[in-house]
Amino acid sequence: MAQTRSSFFDDDLALLSLLANQTAVVLENRRLFEEVHGLNRTLERNVSELRALNDELGAFAYSVSHDLRAPLRSIDGFSQILLEDKGAVLGDDGRNHLDRVRAAAGRMGSLIDDMLLLSRLTRDEMTPRNVDLTGLARSVVDDLRAREPRRQVEFKSNGALAARCDERLLRIALTNLLANSWKFTRQREPAHISFGGDTRDGEAVFFVKDDGVGFDIRYADKLFGAFQRLHNDSEFEGTGIGLATVQRIVHRHGGRVWAESEVGKGSTFYFTLPPAEASEAGT
Ligand SMILES: Nc1ncnc2c1ncn2[C@@H]1O[C@H](COP(=O)(O)OP(=O)(O)OP(=O)(O)O)[C@@H](O)[C@H]1O
Ligand SMILES: [Mg+2]
Structure with missing residues (x-):
């Protein structure tokens, strides 16, 4: 009799301990689930706060650039009137100063244009589809060649490489990268540019x-900031907005951009994009 009771207890104990273990696992799972759920909610909140902040910054940059135009037009307009009406009275020095005021206003105008373009890039809708980037690169180089037909530049590209992206934005990015290569090879004849x-x-x-x-190469990361340049205006013209534009476009597609370079030897700029989708191949 004692024997039966003991084995009965042993079975009960084994069952109870199994149940206790399983309850513990269920409770732990439940706790982990709630923790993950809580983290998700925090993440969603952070993302929507960041999105709102980003929209606000975009709208701010846009309106600042717009509002700066009116006073700039006055500076330029009245300087011109002064030059025309009182040019003779002002003398050479006075006219020279006014010319500088107008040139500075002109420079500020193009900086504003660039800022507007940059802020628009993050605001405009994107239409991603499969795009042949090699074809795009070739057509950008054709444009550059048409503008400076006397330059001797050998351009090479491999195959037809596609990615899933917004074609309009990628044309802007490739134009900036290839225009840089075109510009910074000016002293080489023939120059070599390749895309792959x-x-x-x-x-x-x-x-x-x-x-x-x-x-x-120590300054490679800085170059992607707006208005950052390593070469001066007298040597190579530009405002320093090109690579910031490229970075913004690549980031909007969830990609990365980086550079390798050696002084006197050349530069390579890399960027990543989502791959083309098979269902849409051939586009
Ligand atoms: N291919 C390149 N070779 C050498 N230096 C480069 C190259 N591309 C960019 N850089 C350096 O990075 C800087 C920033 O490039 P970015 O395209 O932003 O401006 P930019 O070409 O000077 O002016 P913008 O593009 O606004 O006309 C350049 O001024 C130059 O110093
Ligand atoms: Mg540039």
């Missing part, structure tokens, strides 16, 4: 490479 890419680990990686003047 590959699909690696589920993303499309592209590059624009040149054998131009290059730059000090």
